Amino acid sequence: MFLTRNFLKLHYYDGNTWHKLDSYVNYYGNFIIADNLTENEINSNNSFAIFIPVDYRQRWNLVKTYTWNKLNRVRFFDRNIGYIVGETSTFFLTLDGGNSWIQRSFGKEISLNDIAFADSLVYFVGGQGLVYKGRIGDTLMTQVSLGAMDNFKQIGFYNNGRYGFIRGDSLFYYTVDGGNTWDRLNSFVKGETEIIGIDTFITAVDTTLVFWSVSTGDIKSISIGQVVYKIKTFQDGKFIVAVSGDSIYVIKSDVVVARALQNPRAKVNDIKIIDTLKIFLACDEGVMFYSRDGGRSWHLQPVGTKKDIYSIDFVDSLNGWATGVFGLVLSTNVGGVVKVYDRPIAEIPVEFKLYQNYPNPFNSSTKVAFELPYESHIKIEVYDVLGRKIKTLVEGYKPAGLYYVNFNADDLPSGVYFYALKAEGKIFTRKMVLIK
Numbered sequence: 001m002f003l004t005r006n007f008l009k010l011h012y013y014d015g016n017t018w019h020k021l022d023s024y025v026n027y028y029g030n031f032i033i034a035d036n037l038t039e040n041e042i043n044s045n046n047s048f049a050i051f052i053p054v055d056y057r058q059r060w061n062l063v064k065t066y067t068w069n070k071l072n073r074v075r076f077f078d079r080n081i082g083y084i085v086g087e088t089s090t091f092f093l094t095l096d097g098g099n100s101w102i103q104r105s106f107g108k109e110i111s112l113n114d115i116a117f118a119d120s121l122v123y124f125v126g127g128q129g130l131v132y133k134g135r136i137g138d139t140l141m142t143q144v145s146l147g148a149m150d151n152f153k154q155i156g157f158y159n160n161g162r163y164g165f166i167r168g169d170s171l172f173y174y175t176v177d178g179g180n181t182w183d184r185l186n187s188f189v190k191g192e193t194e195i196i197g198i199d200t201f202i203t204a205v206d207t208t209l210v211f212w213s214v215s216t217g218d219i220k221s222i223s224i225g226q227v228v229y230k231i232k233t234f235q236d237g238k239f240i241v242a243v244s245g246d247s248i249y250v251i252k253s254d255v256v257v258a259r260a261l262q263n264p265r266a267k268v269n270d271i272k273i274i275d276t277l278k279i280f281l282a283c284d285e286g287v288m289f290y291s292r293d294g295g296r297s298w299h300l301q302p303v304g305t306k307k308d309i310y311s312i313d314f315v316d317s318l319n320g321w322a323t324g325v326f327g328l329v330l331s332t333n334v335g336g337v338v339k340v341y342d343r344p345i346a347e348i349p350v351e352f353k354l355y356q357n358y359p360n361p362f363n364s365s366t367k368v369a370f371e372l373p374y375e376s377h378i379k380i381e382v383y384d385v386l387g388r389k390i391k392t393l394v395e396g397y398k399p400a401g402l403y404y405v406n407f408n409a410d411d412l413p414s415g416v417y418f419y420a421l422k423a424e425g426k427i428f429t430r431k432m433v434l435i436k
Contacts (some may be wrong), residue, residue: 001093018088041056059336060303060322060343063329065092065101071323073270077122079120084323085112085124093139098321098331104139106132107398113153118161118179125152125166133179148174152262155184158195165201171216171304174214184391185214192230196237204228209242217368222254232271239276241295243268248281250295258295259373261269270311272320280336282312282322290337297399301338303330352376354421354428357407370428372398380405385416 048428064378065071070086076082084092112126118121124132124141129149134141150168155162157179166173166182172189173182176199191204204225211219228243231241233294248268250258261366266283273279281289281298286305289298303309307328314336322330355369368380380393390412393405407419414436421428 001265018353019115025291032157046092059301059338062304062334063101063331065103065327065329067327070111070325071310071327072111072113073115074313074321074323074329075117075311075320076313077117077136079319082313082315082321083115083122084234084321084329085115085122086323087111089126089130091124093137095137097319102139104142105349106130106141114152114155116155116157116164117166118157121161121179123155123157125149125155128166129157131166132323139328142180144182146184148184154193156193157194159196159198163195163198165193167182186386191228194233194237195230196233200237202231202233202237202240204231206244209240211237212364213336220254222251222256225255228292230268230271232273234273234276239273241271241273243271243281248295248298252276252294260298261294262272269309273316274311274314274317278317280312280320281315282309282324284308288312288322288336292337299338301336305330352421352423352426354419354430356430357419357432359434361408363434363436364410365406366432367404368393368419369404371402371404372423376423378421380419382407383418383420385418390417407432 009077020384024240035297050155053127067086067090069090071086073085074082074084080095080097082094082098084101089108089110089112090103091105092101092103093111094101104294108130110127110130111132112124114125116123120136122131122136124130129152131144131146132141132142146166148168148171150171152166152168153166154167162176162178164175164179167189170186170188174185175182189203191201195201200219201212203210203212205380208222208232209222209224210227211221224242224244226247227326228242228244230243230322231240238253242249242251248260249256254268268281268283268288270282272282275293277292279295283289286303286307286309288303290301290303291298302323305328307324307326309322309324309328309330312320314324318333318335320332320336351371351373353371357366357368359366370380372378377397379395382390382393384390391407393407412434414434417432418429418433421433
């Protein structure tokens with residue numbers, strides 16, 4: 001499962017008293033899933049209940065928009081001024097922090113896809129080569145012609161809007177004068193792109209993050225190992241969140257420091273990095289995830305909808321907005337996070353690892369350590385020299401992290417034994433020696 005541990009605890013009543021179980025439960029829409037229950041706990045005579053902390057309550061509020069259009073992007077310039085763009089060239093403007101919204105349309109059956117701010121200007125881009133610009137806080141927008149009919153998906157600026165880019169399905173434009181002129185790049189930039197400096201970009205190219213510039217070409221690259229379809233940068237590219245088909249990666253200073261297993265039903269549509277610890281993911285089917293530890297663990301946040309969420313933005317640590325299909329707009333002024341009751345999170349490994357037991361040789365007991373880079377179903381078994389299984393030390397789903405398990409060999413004779421970690425189709429084996 002995607003979630004490591006959650007904020008709900010399961011209790012059961014045996015007719016006399018309530019018992020709190022060690023099992024954590026995960027919340028998926030209308031389903032509560034519990035793990036590691038024993039046969040004694042699963043008894044037809046027992047009554048089960050979810051004890052919900054006082055802090056567990058809806059943190060996102062539904063905002064009425066009176067539109068059925070898909071709303072592709074929300075971006076706030078400051079605490080008061082924000083924009084939303086979507087289908088049928090529709091856009092919304094708020095001047096009072098979202099208390100009220102002004103709705104406008106350019107009268108075209110074309111989708112607006114992205115928003116960016118450049119100094120005192122706001123830009124929209126969309127299908128069929130649509131580019132609009134206007135003064136921030138104004139509904140009067142002017143169309144910018146680039147002479148192309150491409151589906152423009154992204155626009156971004158750097159250095160107060162002086163340097164910027166527009167990326168489409170097949171074309172890439174850049175500016176060095178705040179958008180007064182746009183030059184077309186001869187080569188095709190296919191993947192999701194972020195501008196991180198003066199003439200410096202990051203683009204997801206298949207399984208690699210490529211750092212490049214218009215003037216010098218490729219600068220360096222980081223191999224992820226899986227095809228990346230969504231990226232977001234922070235601190236001029238020193239902190240990156242990258243999403244592949246089944247994993248979420250966090251890269252700090254060119255090093256992958258965390259990897260979490262992606263929920264297969266939750267395609268990530270937008271990423272908001274508040275700081276190097278707090279990150280939000282806006283996903284399909286009303287799924288929103290939050291990390292408080294720089295992407296090492298992720299927690300599902302209740303938002304009160306099953307609609308696809310396409311965009312998310314925060315103006316500070318408390319005030320945030322999200323948009324999606326069928327005119328969906330959500331807002332929060334309390335941070336959007338249910339308090340996570342969780343153990344402290346250690347540094348998450350980047351690969352599976354089985355350590356040598358200690359002590360070794362050992363007399364009657366020894367300790368085995370292993371690391372998991374993401375939540376996995378694992379099994380650790382002990383074998384004799386003939387390959388016969390002696391004991392199973394651990395079996396089941398475990399969150400990412402470093403673990404220790406004790407092996408007691410009081411009932412075994414002296415000799416050589418092997419122990420194996422089986423996880424995600426991989427097997428790691430080591431040898432240990434028992435001396436009595």
